[in-house]
Amino acid sequence: MVPERDLVVHRADELTQITNALAPALDGRTPPNLFLFGPSGVGKTMAARIAVRELKQEADIGDAYVNCWETYERTGLQYSVATQLLHGAAIHRQSTPRSEWLTTVREKVDHPCLVILDEVDQLEDKRVLYDLQELPAVSLVCIANQAEGLFAGMDSRTRSRVGIGHRIELDSYSVTQLASILRKRIDQLQLGHAVSERQLERVGRVADGDARIAISMLRIVVENARAENGPVEITDDMIEAALGEAHNALRSEHMDRLTDFQWTLYEIVKANEPIPPRDLYEEYCERAENPKTDRTVRTHLGKLVQYDILAERGASQTKRYLTASLDSDR
């Protein structure tokens, strides 16, 4: 759920910038693409969705939202965008040739459309951005961690066509900003008395600028406190305990999506880290009945690194894979 605007603290300026950038849609024009960059948990998605929702209230504007982590394939993404823009009409099956979906959208949609692509750097095939850009009514709102990672993955044609537009950077939250975000949530739960300012700041400091981690921690703390009988009381110990739990919860979200093959690779690295690519592949061949080629393994290792599940150190002969620990990058 997207919090209402009054819950959005410390992002008023950015929200205005986003709304201004997309404002041409109010006059029926197609705004230039918009790029939101910033580390995780700084409110990029929230700001984009609120801005689009506000614009929709004022004019006839179509919208679509796709999380590219979940929908990372070219066809799936096109299908998702097309059905959202057409409200499910006129698309027969997912196997309908993509040229047909795009033609249908092109023919039937005459108002500006704002398409939010969240975690767009997770897209396997960035050419899908070019496909969408071909639709005259569509503006892309691309959300990613870093500009470099996103544009590096594009071929030159896509980059020159899609990469034009406003760019807005969102910085990490400060400790006090995080604390006040948490305070709003606590007040909503009517638990104002149960948590001290100092404890909220402690959560904010540990979350390291990431509101998702901070909020996740707070939720765990509150749940644990409620599980105990009597009035809700939050101790410092409970806060320390929630830290590890919150990190694990976010990590397992990603781990859940691994295939068996990717799990095998992860386990080999975990058992042997730091491990050079060659040893990793040999170990994999021993474990697998029908081992895939090293090229395929490389592709998947690349994904695991991109998902922040594995990390790599060194280059060429000194290259080693190891498990990425959230604790180590702080």
Place this chain on the structure above:
DNA sequence: CATCCACCGGAACTTAGGGTTC
């Protein structure tokens, strides 16, 4: 500094699987 070697990743191709059409 030149050479070597492990590694990287793009591109074209093959294969398997699913759906559509007649």
Place this chain on the structure above:
DNA sequence: GAACCCTAAGTTCCGGTGGATG
């Protein structure tokens, strides 16, 4: 149900890159 179309995943091929080594 056969012919056809489309896609994702994997394979093959290969040129490029950058530490290590002498």
